[in-house]
Amino acid sequence: xxxxxxxxxxxxxxxxxxxxxxxxxxxxxxxxxxxxxxxxxxxxxxxxxxxxxxxxxxxxxxxxxxxxxxxxxxxxxxxxxxxxxxxxxxxxxxxxxxxxxxxxxxxxxxxxxxxxxxxxx
Numbered sequence: 494x495x496x497x498x499x500x501x502x503x504x505x506x507x508x509x510x511x512x513x514x515x516x517x518x519x520x521x522x523x524x525x526x527x528x529x530x531x532x533x534x535x536x537x538x539x540x541x542x543x544x545x546x547x548x549x550x551x552x553x554x555x556x557x558x559x560x561x562x563x564x565x566x567x568x569x570x571x572x573x574x575x576x577x578x579x580x581x582x583x584x585x586x587x588x589x590x591x592x593x594x595x596x597x598x599x600x601x602x603x604x605x606x607x608x609x610x611x612x613x614x
Contacts, residue, residue, distance in 0.1 A: 501599055520536075
């Protein structure tokens, strides 16, 4: 069955903060309701904790680090779910139940199965 990533874009908040408890409960409900298709996922710390890495001149070039996100936006990438669904329509049905879709956005993309990217045993 194909895998889809559902990227959540919401206000840039700290999901571990007590004031996010009510919304986290909504995510928990989604997790329980869609447990049969969820294969992974995580929330992310706020973009202020990010470090952007660039290598100038290609592989082996100079490493340039920047504090914070790559771009400033109203909504930030705040988490993701990996969904194993029969098709895009099913993935979209599940994405409509992710709380980020109600006050932000959820981007759904197919994830290619690339054997060369699989961890070696």
